[in-house]
Amino acid sequence: MxxxxxxxxxxxxxxxxxxxxRWLFSTNHKDIGTLYLLFALAMLFMGGxxxxxxxxxxxxPGIQLLDPDLYNNLxxxxxxxxxxxxxxxxxxxxxNWMIPLMIGAPDMALPRxxxxxxxxxxxxxxxxxxxxxVPFFPGGGSQINTGWTLYPxxxxxxxxxxxxxxxxxxxxxISSVLASINIIVTLLNMxxxxxxxxxxxxxxxxxxxxxxxxxxVVPVLAGGVTMLLFDRxxxxxxxxxxxxxxPVLFQHLFWFFGHPEVYVLLLPSIGVxxxxxxxxxxxxLFGYKSMVGAMIAVGTIGMVVWAHHQYTxxxxxxxVSYFMIGTIIxxxxxxxxxxxxxxxxxxxxxxxxxxxxxxxxxxxxxxxxGLSGVMLAVVPADMQYxxxxxxxxxxxxxxxxxxxxxxxxxVFYWLPKWTGHMxxxxxxxxxxxxxxxxxxxxxxxxxxxxxxGMPRRIIDxxxxxxxxxxxxxxxxxIFGFSHLLLLYIVIKTIRGGEPATxxxxxxARGLEWxxxxxxxxxxxxxxxxxxxxxxx
Amino acid sequence: MCRRxxxxxxxxxxxxxxxxxxxxxxxxxxxxxxxxxxxAADVAQExxxxxxxxxxxxxxxxxxxxxxxxxxxxxxxxxRGYPADQHFHNTWFGNWSWVIVPALVLGVDLTIAxxxxxxxxxxxxxxxxxxxxxVKVTGHQWWWEFDYLDYGIKVESRYTPREQAGDLYLREVxxxxxxxxxxxxxxxxxxxxxxxxxxxxxxxFKKDAIPGYVTETWSELNRExxxxxxxxxxxxxxxxRMPLVVxxxxxxxxxxWVAEQQEIKVAAAAEAxxxxxxxxxxxxxxxxxxxxxxxxxxxxxxGQGLPPAFPPLNGSAIVNGPIxxxxxxxxxxxxxxxxxxxGALNDLEIAAIITYERxxxxxxxxxxxxxxxxxxxx
Ligand code: HEM
Ligand SMILES: [Cu+2]
Numbered sequence: 001m002x003x004x005x006x007x008x009x010x011x012x013x014x015x016x017x018x019x020x021x022r023w024l025f026s027t028n029h030k031d032i033g034t035l036y037l038l039f040a041l042a043m044l045f046m047g048g049x050x051x052x053x054x055x056x057x058x059x060x061p062g063i064q065l066l067d068p069d070l071y072n073n074l075x076x077x078x079x080x081x082x083x084x085x086x087x088x089x090x091x092x093x094x095x096n097w098m099i100p101l102m103i104g105a106p107d108m109a110l111p112r113x114x115x116x117x118x119x120x121x122x123x124x125x126x127x128x129x130x131x132x133x134v135p136f137f138p139g140g141g142s143q144i145n146t147g148w149t150l151y152p153x154x155x156x157x158x159x160x161x162x163x164x165x166x167x168x169x170x171x172x173x174i175s176s177v178l179a180s181i182n183i184i185v186t187l188l189n190m191x192x193x194x195x196x197x198x199x200x201x202x203x204x205x206x207x208x209x210x211x212x213x214x215x216x217v218v219p220v221l222a223g224g225v226t227m228l229l230f231d232r233x234x235x236x237x238x239x240x241x242x243x244x245x246x247p248v249l250f251q252h253l254f255w256f257f258g259h260p261e262v263y264v265l266l267l268p269s270i271g272v273x274x275x276x277x278x279x280x281x282x283x284x285l286f287g288y289k290s291m292v293g294a295m296i297a298v299g300t301i302g303m304v305v306w307a308h309h310q311y312t313x314x315x316x317x318x319x320v321s322y323f324m325i326g327t328i329i330x331x332x333x334x335x336x337x338x339x340x341x342x343x344x345x346x347x348x349x350x351x352x353x354x355x356x357x358x359x360x361x362x363x364x365x366x367x368x369x370g371l372s373g374v375m376l377a378v379v380p381a382d383m384q385y386x387x388x389x390x391x392x393x394x395x396x397x398x399x400x401x402x403x404x405x406x407x408x409x410x411v412f413y414w415l416p417k418w419t420g421h422m423x424x425x426x427x428x429x430x431x432x433x434x435x436x437x438x439x440x441x442x443x444x445x446x447x448x449x450x451x452x453g454m455p456r457r458i459i460d461x462x463x464x465x466x467x468x469x470x471x472x473x474x475x476x477x478i479f480g481f482s483h484l485l486l487l488y489i490v491i492k493t494i495r496g497g498e499p500a501t502x503x504x505x506x507x508a509r510g511l512e513w514x515x516x517x518x519x520x521x522x523x524x525x526x527x528x529x530x531x532x533x534x535x536x
Numbered sequence: 537m538c539r540r541x542x543x544x545x546x547x548x549x550x551x552x553x554x555x556x557x558x559x560x561x562x563x564x565x566x567x568x569x570x571x572x573x574x575x576a577a578d579v580a581q582e583x584x585x586x587x588x589x590x591x592x593x594x595x596x597x598x599x600x601x602x603x604x605x606x607x608x609x610x611x612x613x614x615x616r617g618y619p620a621d622q623h624f625h626n627t628w629f630g631n632w633s634w635v636i637v638p639a640l641v642l643g644v645d646l647t648i649a650x651x652x653x654x655x656x657x658x659x660x661x662x663x664x665x666x667x668x669x670x671v672k673v674t675g676h677q678w679w680w681e682f683d684y685l686d687y688g689i690k691v692e693s694r695y696t697p698r699e700q701a702g703d704l705y706l707r708e709v710x711x712x713x714x715x716x717x718x719x720x721x722x723x724x725x726x727x728x729x730x731x732x733x734x735x736x737x738x739x740x741f742k743k744d745a746i747p748g749y750v751t752e753t754w755s756e757l758n759r760e761x762x763x764x765x766x767x768x769x770x771x772x773x774x775x776x777r778m779p780l781v782v783x784x785x786x787x788x789x790x791x792x793w794v795a796e797q798q799e800i801k802v803a804a805a806a807e808a809x810x811x812x813x814x815x816x817x818x819x820x821x822x823x824x825x826x827x828x829x830x831x832x833x834x835x836x837x838x839g840q841g842l843p844p845a846f847p848p849l850n851g852s853a854i855v856n857g858p859i860x861x862x863x864x865x866x867x868x869x870x871x872x873x874x875x876x877x878x879g880a881l882n883d884l885e886i887a888a889i890i891t892y893e894r895x896x897x898x899x900x901x902x903x904x905x906x907x908x909x910x911x912x913x914x
Contacts, residue, residue, distance in 0.1 A: 061705075068773045068774060068775070068776065069773050069842075069845065072770065072772075072773075072775075135844070140844070141844055142844050142845035143845075145770075145772055145773060146770065147770050151730075151731055151769075151770075153729065153730045153731070153747060154730040154731065154770070154771065154772055157730070157772065157845075157873055157874055159844060159845075241746075241747050241748020241749070242747075242748070242871070246748070247731065247746055247747060247748065247749075248746060248749070281612070281620065282614070282620040283620040283621065283622055283624065283625075284622070284625060285625075286624065286625045286630065286633075287625065287630070287633060287634060289634070290633070290634035293634070312733060312742050312743055312744045312769075313744050313746065313749075313751070314725075314743065314744065314746075314749065314751030314752070317656070317657065317660045317661055320656065320660065321653060321656065324649065324652060324653075324656070325649050325653075328645045328648060328649050329645060331641055331644075331645060332638045332641045332642060332645065333638075335637060335638070335641040336634065336637050336638055336641075338601070339633065339637045340633075342601070342604060342605060342608070343624070343625070343630075343633065345605070345608050345609075345612065346604075346608050346612060346624065347608075347612055347618075347620065347621035347624050348608075348612050348618075348620045348621070349612065349613070349614040349618050349619060349620040350608075350609070350612055350613050350614060350618075351613070351614050351615070360605070360609065363601075363605060364601070364602060364605060367597075367598060367601045368598060371594035371597060371598055372594065374590065374594060374645075374648065375587070375590045375591060375594055378586060378587075378590050378648060378652040379652065379656050379660075380582070380583045380586055380652060380655045380656050380659050381583060381586050381587040381590060381652070383583065383659070383740065383741040383742050383743075384572060384583065384587065384737060384740055384741075384742065386733075386742055386768070387733060387735075387742070387768040387769055387770075388735075388768065448570040451570060451571050451572055452570065452571075452572075452573075453572075453573070453735075453737045453764075453765060453766075455735065455766055455767070455768040455775075456770075457770045457775060458766075458775055458776035459776050460706060460776040460777075461706060461776070462703075462704070462705060462706045462707045463703050463705070464707075
């Protein structure tokens, strides 16, 4: 051991470049984690801006602000920026920062690849944004008006902006697959001696499952959009019925990726909760093993239920029955996870700092979203719900709590560790309340809109839908602007604040709390020894 | 002080939302409510019932979860001096909950799935060995075409502009889908261009219109009335302007309607077949009417188009150039774009539209196109 540490100590001083080189050439998991998080924050604001434009347009019936193609372009852009730009990179940022600290590893297993998987992202993000703006230049063709699902034949009609988007998806996919490989290799090889897989912190487990899912499904999406590219430019007709192809094939490829993708977005945040709730309930996570089992089950079953997004394409009775029952069954592992969280709170000694407030809100609201998911799974009823605002309400109720709020909880939970300063608890709570109120105000009424017959992705609607749209748009403005407060809190914490101890939270357990706050540039150069009773 | 507020507070937003939602419902949404409109077919009623069943189960479970969480938030707090029970996960409950909880959830799942499966069977497959009335529903960018296959009638249905439609704007069309009650009807769904979806909530089903596919659904209306829905699958620029209006009438009234439509059809065919030479004015008048219903959604009333997706016709090279290219564009469309083939229109209609386009706005070709020219160009 002493041998390795001398080897490491020597190059430190001249191997740590400063200025822009520190970031561009970084192979340090903490710096790369920070880059990921900053990138995600920037994309969160861009995606948020498109969402607020959408809601501003829908504030009243009629077409006031946008034109229909710009509206559809924003709908597409919003989803892609949020999914690929904000949530996935933010989760990868947490993984980069926390996984090595949690498993007692000096860094990620493949640091140079780590650098690559981050630095592909700004290029991909630029392509994604270009796909949005190119139509505004002379000769730029028509706007992407397909929604994030990119269904042909509509996506074949779109101008060159679609090609930018296809390449952006390729790049984003490469970045995710590289990051996933790195995470899997790190988790399987770099755990401190004595940390068996079944002692690994749950956040690491969630990322292990997520990384496998990504490697399995991202290439399918890449294949699908490549076929689309060929149909657009090279005279193939994979998806063109007139040429012997099949437009529905694309939907299968898309959702074979798309459904597991929702678990990719969900699981890392479930991982965060599995640390936040025990910390603030001051007792160990209830059901560690069943948590691991549940997430593996979710990942596995989640791979084979994709066509519940396509109940209306005219599948056979046998096929829809299968997809319905498979989808309903997912509620078993998902229910078990929620149960474990509640049982962790039960008979604890809870306090309610900002991360815990988010955790409680997640349990309540995610349950709500999961239950509307079960309603959607029921084929005959989904013949009504499908492609209505009810679906929009459902997936925002699962994604916002299930993914975004989980990330917020993680940021508040670990910010003191990263920066060495406590964030302003009063402002944190204020942010929570405004944010969660705005969220519910925005999305709760959309259930009613959907049931009353309002389809999704329309720029203009009949007057009978006005009231709920007004409420929803007001909520969206509150919700959207509340994120400026988040930005302020984060900047304020980076710049100063009450110094954080290394444990930060009274109830915190785990290796990451044994290093200083902020941690030194290099940590765990000597692997810690895992004591028998110590686990997540 | 502040603590107590935070604990119960997780609940406030959903409840506030619900209250806000309900109060609005009473004032203005009374007609449609916050739930599906009353079904107009027996299968639709079953779908409605399964929706209510799952919603009630979901609401019940939500209440259970909320109650347990709120209880815990209130009692298991450090500020109340509650000591954390470090061994809760090692009790018998802790050791067996991974079996108990899935078993309970499975019970709920099976209840939902078995009920759903029973309804699904009735809804999904079109009744066999029975006389059904067939209606082919074709989605177009951005209008609907209804072919009454048993009667040889074709109806084109487009949204009514705001000035005429008033409060029904985006829920009203020029020609409705007229259907008889108490008759088993089979709908055959397909599309001429991109994906669309047929959705009328009272009929309680939605089906995608997919180019190259014909998918089936069926229904038997059990009451008269006017039922409104709209296209539910994103189909490009004017997706919001594809309302669907079903007018459900008694079988007798339906027969009268069919007779009327057939007369109109015979008259139109006779007119088109007449071997007369049409004057410029006649063609322009017909052409204007046809252009405004069929072409103006994309190319706009004044022919200015909506570039880059929809090119202007005013001053267009094709419209002002050799007539062959103009015929070809209208009759065969342009694959890979929203410009569809209009070859199904009769010779007179195409002659009128082309004459109109070549002489309207700033276009001054002076051409008068006769139906016989169109017949030759086909
Ligand atoms: C018990 C768990 C769940 C069930 C049974 C379920 C079921 C469904 C079903 C059947 C649909 C298709 C609705 C339609 O288009 O007609 C759907 C849509 C969706 N769900 Fe879930 N869901 C569940 C949980 C989740 C979770 C955890 C997430 C993400 C974190 C999620 C994200 C989505 C998204 C993004 C869509 C819509 C995608 C689109 O059409 O653009 N769902 N869900
Ligand atoms: Cu899904």
